[in-house]
Amino acid sequence: MNSTKSHAPAAAGDAPAAAAPAALGARRAPSPRSIATTIFSRYATVLLLIVLIVVFSLATDKFLTTQNWQNLIVTQAVVACLALAAILPLVAGEFDLSLGYLVGALAMLGAYLAKHGAGIVAIVAAMLAAGLLMGLFNGMLTVWFKISSFIATLGVGILLSGVTLGLSDGEVLFSGIPTTLTDLGSGSFLGIGTTVWLALLLAAILLYVLEHTPFGRRLYAVGGSERVAFLAGVRTGRVKMIAFGGAGLLVAVGAIFSLAQSGAANPGFGADLLLPAYAAAFLGVTTYRPGYYNVPGTIVAIILLAVGFNGLNLLGAPFWVQPIFNGAVLLIAVITARAESRAVKVG
Amino acid sequence: MPVAVQGIRKAFPGTLALDGVDLTVGAGEVHALLGANGSGKSTLVKTLTGVYQPDAGTIDVGDRQLRAIGSPTEAGELGIAVVHQESPLVDMLTVSECVALFRGYPTTGGRVRWKQLHCETAQLLERFDVRVDPRALAGLLSPAERALVTLAIALDRVSAGLQLLVLDEVTAALPEDQAQTYLERVGELARAGTPVLTVTHRLGELHGLATHVTVLRDGRVVHQDRAGAVDDEALVRLMVGGDPAAAAQAAPAGKAGDGAGEAGATDVPTATAAGVPTATAAGGARPAAGEGARLWTGRRGRGGERVLAVRALAGEVVRDASFELRAGEIVGVGGLAEAGVAELPQLLSGAARRTGGSIEVDGRPLPPGPDPRAAIDAGLALLPADRLRSGGVASLPVRENVVLPDAGRYWHRRRAERTALRHVIEDLDVRPPSADALFGALSGGNQQKILLAKWLLVGPSVLVLDDPTQGVDPGARATIFSLLRAAAAEGLAVLLFSTELEQLVSMCSRVLVLRDGTVAKQLSGDELTRETVSKWCYA
Numbered sequence: 001m002n003s004t005k006s007h008a009p010a011a012a013g014d015a016p017a018a019a020a021p022a023a024l025g026a027r028r029a030p031s032p033r034s035i036a037t038t039i040f041s042r043y044a045t046v047l048l049l050i051v052l053i054v055v056f057s058l059a060t061d062k063f064l065t066t067q068n069w070q071n072l073i074v075t076q077a078v079v080a081c082l083a084l085a086a087i088l089p090l091v092a093g094e095f096d097l098s099l100g101y102l103v104g105a106l107a108m109l110g111a112y113l114a115k116h117g118a119g120i121v122a123i124v125a126a127m128l129a130a131g132l133l134m135g136l137f138n139g140m141l142t143v144w145f146k147i148s149s150f151i152a153t154l155g156v157g158i159l160l161s162g163v164t165l166g167l168s169d170g171e172v173l174f175s176g177i178p179t180t181l182t183d184l185g186s187g188s189f190l191g192i193g194t195t196v197w198l199a200l201l202l203a204a205i206l207l208y209v210l211e212h213t214p215f216g217r218r219l220y221a222v223g224g225s226e227r228v229a230f231l232a233g234v235r236t237g238r239v240k241m242i243a244f245g246g247a248g249l250l251v252a253v254g255a256i257f258s259l260a261q262s263g264a265a266n267p268g269f270g271a272d273l274l275l276p277a278y279a280a281a282f283l284g285v286t287t288y289r290p291g292y293y294n295v296p297g298t299i300v301a302i303i304l305l306a307v308g309f310n311g312l313n314l315l316g317a318p319f320w321v322q323p324i325f326n327g328a329v330l331l332i333a334v335i336t337a338r339a340e341s342r343a344v345k346v347g
Numbered sequence: 348m349p350v351a352v353q354g355i356r357k358a359f360p361g362t363l364a365l366d367g368v369d370l371t372v373g374a375g376e377v378h379a380l381l382g383a384n385g386s387g388k389s390t391l392v393k394t395l396t397g398v399y400q401p402d403a404g405t406i407d408v409g410d411r412q413l414r415a416i417g418s419p420t421e422a423g424e425l426g427i428a429v430v431h432q433e434s435p436l437v438d439m440l441t442v443s444e445c446v447a448l449f450r451g452y453p454t455t456g457g458r459v460r461w462k463q464l465h466c467e468t469a470q471l472l473e474r475f476d477v478r479v480d481p482r483a484l485a486g487l488l489s490p491a492e493r494a495l496v497t498l499a500i501a502l503d504r505v506s507a508g509l510q511l512l513v514l515d516e517v518t519a520a521l522p523e524d525q526a527q528t529y530l531e532r533v534g535e536l537a538r539a540g541t542p543v544l545t546v547t548h549r550l551g552e553l554h555g556l557a558t559h560v561t562v563l564r565d566g567r568v569v570h571q572d573r574a575g576a577v578d579d580e581a582l583v584r585l586m587v588g589g590d591p592a593a594a595a596q597a598a599p600a601g602k603a604g605d606g607a608g609e610a611g612a613t614d615v616p617t618a619t620a621a622g623v624p625t626a627t628a629a630g631g632a633r634p635a636a637g638e639g640a641r642l643w644t645g646r647r648g649r650g651g652e653r654v655l656a657v658r659a660l661a662g663e664v665v666r667d668a669s670f671e672l673r674a675g676e677i678v679g680v681g682g683l684a685e686a687g688v689a690e691l692p693q694l695l696s697g698a699a700r701r702t703g704g705s706i707e708v709d710g711r712p713l714p715p716g717p718d719p720r721a722a723i724d725a726g727l728a729l730l731p732a733d734r735l736r737s738g739g740v741a742s743l744p745v746r747e748n749v750v751l752p753d754a755g756r757y758w759h760r761r762r763a764e765r766t767a768l769r770h771v772i773e774d775l776d777v778r779p780p781s782a783d784a785l786f787g788a789l790s791g792g793n794q795q796k797i798l799l800a801k802w803l804l805v806g807p808s809v810l811v812l813d814d815p816t817q818g819v820d821p822g823a824r825a826t827i828f829s830l831l832r833a834a835a836a837e838g839l840a841v842l843l844f845s846t847e848l849e850q851l852v853s854m855c856s857r858v859l860v861l862r863d864g865t866v867a868k869q870l871s872g873d874e875l876t877r878e879t880v881s882k883w884c885y886a
Binding site: 213214217218220221224225227228229230231232233234235291 | 696698719720722723724729731736737738739740741742743747750751752754755757758801
């Protein structure tokens, strides 16, 4: 899907116009100023994060406490899984808009099985399997039936919201959730929640897969130009199926974390996580590997948005300031990144 | 009403693109602007068309003297029309709708009069001898048809008050016979009094068309005279600043730079990435393309063995095409795009599904496809014609483009990958000499070098090249061809599709001519001359 690439500052459309100057200025040694520019453009979100932490620490003494940070981070484990899930299809040039509804449906499936007496192994296995299957189903619609993933996954998502309602009958399910699961949700290691560690482990695995394996390189190539990748012998269909399937698995992990942390499944849960997950993925494009969807940038983005949320809350900002902050950060970051990458290219 | 520029200077940070350029195009003249990629000719064209504003110098248009042309719109108002290689057609719209984007829609009371639109478009296309259905989708046109429609639109727009027509490498995507048709049309315009400035890499098409020639190198005019004052070979030498063949033989110098470059690349890979000159580039020694055969990793020394057997191959246009290829051979394919020249490479490489016949590579039959992987694994690789849509991923670095077909080979072998990329960049003299440069930001010639290297590294038995020199400057052409010859001498079989007859004759030992989808004639030995190929292809 072409619209994906328009988020990336390094997209093909910019290249031909910049071709001549880039080729001419090739042998120029980097000046200190251009190095500073590079650092700024690559790590602007990191700098912003540091600035926010300093400001909030000075403004309120409740911000920089262990208690506050433990809460702040642990609430991000589920969003992190969804953002990682969003990246996989995005890198391949596709969207998965079903993941918000899917995380709700899978959490509900887990709670439904628990209510009917299923054990921990059965619950987790069923959630993972269902997540994988739904991911592959998204892939099938996109790859085999050649439906735009934007539309196909939106359709799947709406369908899943119905499944959630059906399973729950409109009620919050909380009975019979195995204690092993809720222990996982409340447990911690070195003061940081177990789910956070697991989410970081997943991020590390995804980082390795995307940047250090042949599969990752092929995935970026498919996203850059499916035609070129196909002609270069990449099984583009298979690569996309794996991306969607992987996204489904990551969503399932997010659903398990959610069920573990809250000990219940709410039929309204999930849909409103879609936009934060995508905001983090898009914001991540401005950091670490500018112009490409990447894992470290996304993780920084999640923390940045969480710190903003938390700090504004502590400062007593009204409830409606929060979305305005998130939206503004995303827009400003992407606009600055585009301007920076232009300046670098033309120079 | 001549258009003249005087003392034009334009600097970009770190480089002086134009350094005091004078150029006058008078009424009735066709002025050819030549130069290698990076010589400044694009900058000069952009100065004339209002994209760039010069740092110094003057621009005279008609009786007005200007310091600069502020914008493309202003250039249009001054009567300067430009046709770019990249066509402004929208793939999802019909030809008529594309024309209407420029001309406006004929309407009654806000409702589009479609019949009139199609009719007017048909008339416009007919006026410029373009045979395209106005109701056809622009995305389904061949590159040739797109270019012709683009030209018709541009010519139509500048009918009143035209001061200068700039053709910016427009013929690059056209097969020779169709290029001829439209160049004749350009000639007519010029004779009617329109000054024309044409930028091209094809020297051949200037004969009988250009009246004046200017050669740029490193931002300066190195030659400016009436056309025909010096021969084509001398022009190429002027462009590249030395004989490319001589540069290719400078093997010892290339070797010396080699070792130094290795140290630099292994220890500080980021240094080259940031644009620090490597020893090779700083020494000024052009690495030898001749030893570039080390890039090709295929099986060597089996000249004469049959590596490709095509029998009764059929597709949408191609039918009953049969031929063979032996190791070490360079065989050309000529003919019209409609005769199957456009489709055959797609069928051979498995990019398109064949409807009949068989293809065997090294005795291994290929599936009917579409399955490029099977062809690559069997030992057949295709360098497609459309560099940016099919050849390389513009938004990814050179590194990722080179390893793409064989990414698995370099897993956990970063050192092997670095060595391979260093060889690619040195042997092919890629500028900028960095594996981290974005593919889309490279010049056409450098892109093509990268794509050639990408396929040679896979080590195919048969390499199919579809119009490999389209929009490639003479220096890069020389590098590409000497590399191909070197690999062929080691045993690579090359199948070269080209719209430039000269290239077929000079590169190939044998030329297959396609007509009506089948191999109508094989030319070799004394029979293989420009005239016979031309006769068989177009007559």
